[in-house]
Amino acid sequence: MKTPLIQLSDIHKTFGSNKVLDGITLSIYQGEITTIIGKSGGGKSVLLKHIIGLLEPDSGQILFNGQPLSGMKRPERKTLKRKFSYMFQGNALFDSLTVCENVALPLKETTSMSDKEIRRRADEKMAHLDIQGIEDKYPSQLSGGMKKRVALARALMTDPEIILFDEPTTGLDPIRKNAVLSMISDYQKKFGFTGVVVSHEIPDIFNISQRIAMLSDGIILFEGSPDEIQRTPVPEIRNFIYGYEDRPGAHTGKGHQPCVELCFLQEMVRLQNHHITFSLVLFTFENIDKLCEHAEHIAGHTVIENLALKIRSKITITDSCSRFGLNKIVLLISNADISQAQAFCESLASEIQGEDIAGLKHNPAFCFSISVGFAQATQDSSLETLLETAESSSKPFYATSHT
Amino acid sequence: MTTLSNIKLSLSALGRMTLSPVQELGKITVFFFWGMVHIVSFPLQVYKIVEQIYFIGMKSVFVICLTGAFTGMVLGLQGYYTLVKFGSEGVLGAAVALSLIREMGPVLTAIMVVGRAGSAMAAEIGIMRISEQIDALETMDIDPVRFLVSPRIAAALISFPLLTALFDVIGIFGGYLTGSVLLGINPGIYFSRVESSVVMKDISGGFTKSIVFALVVVTVCCFKGYFTHLQTEGFGSKGVSLSTTSAVVLSCVLVLITDYMLTSILL
Numbered sequence: 001m002k003t004p005l006i007q008l009s010d011i012h013k014t015f016g017s018n019k020v021l022d023g024i025t026l027s028i029y030q031g032e033i034t035t036i037i038g039k040s041g042g043g044k045s046v047l048l049k050h051i052i053g054l055l056e057p058d059s060g061q062i063l064f065n066g067q068p069l070s071g072m073k074r075p076e077r078k079t080l081k082r083k084f085s086y087m088f089q090g091n092a093l094f095d096s097l098t099v100c101e102n103v104a105l106p107l108k109e110t111t112s113m114s115d116k117e118i119r120r121r122a123d124e125k126m127a128h129l130d131i132q133g134i135e136d137k138y139p140s141q142l143s144g145g146m147k148k149r150v151a152l153a154r155a156l157m158t159d160p161e162i163i164l165f166d167e168p169t170t171g172l173d174p175i176r177k178n179a180v181l182s183m184i185s186d187y188q189k190k191f192g193f194t195g196v197v198v199s200h201e202i203p204d205i206f207n208i209s210q211r212i213a214m215l216s217d218g219i220i221l222f223e224g225s226p227d228e229i230q231r232t233p234v235p236e237i238r239n240f241i242y243g244y245e246d247r248p249g250a251h252t253g254k255g256h257q258p259c260v261e262l263c264f265l266q267e268m269v270r271l272q273n274h275h276i277t278f279s280l281v282l283f284t285f286e287n288i289d290k291l292c293e294h295a296e297h298i299a300g301h302t303v304i305e306n307l308a309l310k311i312r313s314k315i316t317i318t319d320s321c322s323r324f325g326l327n328k329i330v331l332l333i334s335n336a337d338i339s340q341a342q343a344f345c346e347s348l349a350s351e352i353q354g355e356d357i358a359g360l361k362h363n364p365a366f367c368f369s370i371s372v373g374f375a376q377a378t379q380d381s382s383l384e385t386l387l388e389t390a391e392s393s394s395k396p397f398y399a400t401s402h403t
Numbered sequence: 404m405t406t407l408s409n410i411k412l413s414l415s416a417l418g419r420m421t422l423s424p425v426q427e428l429g430k431i432t433v434f435f436f437w438g439m440v441h442i443v444s445f446p447l448q449v450y451k452i453v454e455q456i457y458f459i460g461m462k463s464v465f466v467i468c469l470t471g472a473f474t475g476m477v478l479g480l481q482g483y484y485t486l487v488k489f490g491s492e493g494v495l496g497a498a499v500a501l502s503l504i505r506e507m508g509p510v511l512t513a514i515m516v517v518g519r520a521g522s523a524m525a526a527e528i529g530i531m532r533i534s535e536q537i538d539a540l541e542t543m544d545i546d547p548v549r550f551l552v553s554p555r556i557a558a559a560l561i562s563f564p565l566l567t568a569l570f571d572v573i574g575i576f577g578g579y580l581t582g583s584v585l586l587g588i589n590p591g592i593y594f595s596r597v598e599s600s601v602v603m604k605d606i607s608g609g610f611t612k613s614i615v616f617a618l619v620v621v622t623v624c625c626f627k628g629y630f631t632h633l634q635t636e637g638f639g640s641k642g643v644s645l646s647t648t649s650a651v652v653l654s655c656v657l658v659l660i661t662d663y664m665l666t667s668i669l670l
Contacts, residue, residue: 054538081544092539094531106543109550112446158543 003066005030005162005194006051011060013046020046022218024060028211033188033195035205037240038215044198045089047215048164051196052086053077082110085160089167089198091151093139099126100135103153110158125153128183130176144171152180156187165197177201181208202241206230214240235262260330263320264383267332271377279341281331282373282390283307283397288327290366304329306357307370307398314348330387338376345372349397357398372397434548434629435556435622441549442557451554452561459520459555460562464569470515471508471570475577478502482578483586492582496593497600499578500571504601504609508571510662512563513616517654521624524555525650528628529643537629552625556618563617564610571609608669615665619657624650 004027011024020043028034028051036044049055050062053069062069064080072080085106093102103122107113126132129149139147148171155163168184169177181201185208188195199205206212206226214222214229214237222229222237229241267278285303304323311321311331318334333341373390375381478499486492528551531537540547575597583590627650634642 049538052542054541078544081542084542086539086542088535088539090535092535094536094539095534096527106545109545110543 002029004028004063005065006196007063007066008047008050009061009063011047011050011057011062013043013050013055013058019218021050021057024215024218024220026213026220026223028194028196030194031188031192032210033184033197033208034211034213035197035199035209036213036215037199037202037205038221039240040200042215043218044215045166048086048166048196048198052084052164053081082158083161085155085158085163087151087155087163087165087168089170091139091147093147093150093154095139098136098138099131099142099150102139102150103157106154106158121157122153125156126150129153130179145173145176148172149176149180152183159191160193162194162196165195165199167198167200169199169201178204181205184208203230216240238262260320260322260324260332261383263322263332264386267334267377268381270334272379276335277337278377279333279336279338280375280377280386280390281333281341281345282324282375282387282394283329283331284371284373284391284394285327286369286371288368290368303357303368307352310348310352310357314344314351324387338374341374341376345374345397352398356400367400369399370397371395430630431622431626434552434626435618437546437548438552438556438622438625441546441553444549444553448549448554448557451550452557455554455558456562458523459516459558460566463516463519463562463566466515466519467512467566467570468573470511471503471573472577472580474507474511474570475499475503475574475579476581477577478507478574479578479581479586483582483588492586492588493592494596494600495578495582495588496575496596499582500575500597500601501605503571503574503578504605506662506666508567508574509563509609509612509616510658512567512570512613513620513658514655516559516563516566517620517624517651517658521620521654522647522651524621524624525628525647526643528625529631529646532629532631533639533643547629552621552629555625556621559617559621560614563613563620567609567613604669608665611669612662612665615661616658619661620654623654623657626650627653 006028008024008026011021012019013021024047026034026047036047038044046055050057056070069077069080094105097105100119100122103125104118107118107121108115111118123132123135126135129152131146131149131153134142134146134150139150142150148168152165152168155165165184169180172180181204184195184197187193188208197205197209203226206229209226212222212224212226212229213220216236222232222234224232229237232238264280270276271278288303308321308323308329311329315321315331315333320332322330324330333344336344371394373392373394375386375389375393377386479495482495482498482502483492486495486498528537531551537547537551540550579590579593582588583593627646628643631642631646632638634645637645
């Protein structure tokens with residue numbers, strides 16, 4: 001069994017009344033890239049700062065090769081620190097120094113290397129990161145992406161053993177983002193450093209990481225390989241790595257496509273094992289793209305959110321309502337046949353009739369409509385066939401009135 | 404029960420009020436100690452010290468000359484009209500020179516440098532703190548106190564006495580301008596009184612004060628900037644503005660308090 005190079009054990013950190021880390025336990029192995037994912041503002045950067053010693057935990061221990069950081073003497077800590085490099089989320093470039101001086105600073109201040117050799121190394125790193133020709137510029141004269149690459153060049157200058165990357169690709173275009181990720185991967189293979197990356201670049205980051213840790217609500221919710229995280233059935237993790245949160249009402253008032261798949265699978269299990277039937281209702285927003293032209297630019301979201309809220313207020317806890325694609329909402333009504341589903345929609349339609357759910361009161365000339373289709377599940381139904389059936393049986397559900 | 408808890412709360416508030424300045428003083432002392440230690444730690448930061456001498460010293464020359472000249476001129480004017488009442492306007496040179504060398508030179512030089520360079524130091528270091536540049540230094544294993552504070556202390560130790568000397572000389576000539584050129588005191592008498600009244604103890608006392616003021620001003624200004632992030636009344640740019648203001652106010656107040664204490668010791 002491998003021994004972790006860095007081990008965080010039950011780390012707690014609170015800022016004022018805000019508990020950021022609530023018992024973090026995480027292992028980082030030598031020669032691997034460990035990526036920490038999680039919601040923005042969830043404490044990932046705070047966790048990195050604990051690893052490098054910029055912050056001290058309120059309780060818990062950080063071990064390096066089994067030796068606690070808090071028990072190390074000053075010279076030991078200094079030796080350990082020299083093995084580290086850190087790339088800050090906000091770059092932390094020295095704004096009164098030029099790009100070249102920034103990149104060269106770690107070597108200039110901590111080694112007795114000649115200026116010529118330092119310059120050669122700085123040029124080499126800058127060439128790797130495609131930032132030649134800006135050596136004499138100051139950070140304030142650079143774009144966000146360029147600053148990121150200068151910060152990365154500076155982090156790599158000392159050829160450290162452990163590099164902590166705090167969102168290294170945020171703000172970069174797709175080509176440069178991939179270039180930076182490949183460079184981290186290539187450097188890691190070439191020099192064998194241990195990397196800890198905080199990133200939101202899912203799924204790209206899975207390609208260069210050996211381990212993934214997901215931080216949620218101050219704890220490590222998942223720790224494992226990229227394959228394992230992609231196969232996990234835990235809805236919270238699945239939802240996160242597919243790029244959204246399962247938080248009803250946050251943006252459109254619904255869950256999303258994989259939620260439909262998960263709920264469908266659950267309903268199918270109930271149908272097959274306990275013969276509890278269910279129906280699928282498909283709401284299609286017919287001309288949502290035109291809606292934005294005739295109403296305010298978020299009208300598309302508003303109308304989906306309004307209908308979803310209406311549906312949610314009427315369904316029971318066993319039913320599920322999820323967005324499907326750009327202009328559809330899928331409702332799975334548990335323990336209901338098609339006639340009950342139709343009755344539900346008639347009741348809903350009469351409730352919203354005459355209401356301005358599309359926010360078109362200032363533009364009554366535009367006619368916006370929603371259609372609805374139904375399908376009842378059978379033992380051998382698939383989600384696709386149910387959706388096709390519902391779509392083919394689609395009929396008008398709601399329309400804004402003409403003047 | 405309520406009365407008891409009120410007493411407890413009042414006592415703990417009183418304790419906090421007492422402990423807070425003591426803690427702050429302790430932190431400043433440790434900060435100053437490391438700043439001094441790193442001046443002589445190898446490799447010596449000669450280039451950075453020269454850079455700071457240029458910033459603190461060279462760039463303050465004009466403002467020091469200006470304030471020195473006008474201070475001397477005012478002293479000449481006021482001194483003349485006071486002394487003439489007693490028929491002793493001949494000692495104007497001694498009055499101007501002693502006032503400047505013993506008191507006004509070191510104090511006004513320190514206050515002018517606080518306004519010109521001390522505020523800039525606090526703001527610069529404060530911005531470095533809030534933009535994580537100081538954290539970046541730590542992650543690179545570069546001691547931020549050595550990198551940012553020590554060269555400034557060293558430069559101030561060299562610049563303050565030289566600026567004070569300049570202030571004194573320009574001030575004495577300012578006194579000459581009003582006393583002799585405008586009000587008719589014999590220039591020979593003016594300068595001979597300067598020469599006869601000023602002794603080495605006055606000059607060394609003035610320089611001692613300027614050296615102490617240099618340490619006080621740079622330590623306070625760098626300290627306030629360095630711990631900008633601990634400001635409780637404002638964060639970010641507002642925090643930097645508060646740090647700069649408190650650095651200037653505290654430096655000036657401490658210069659005057661230290662001046663009184665040193666004067667009472669040196670006299």
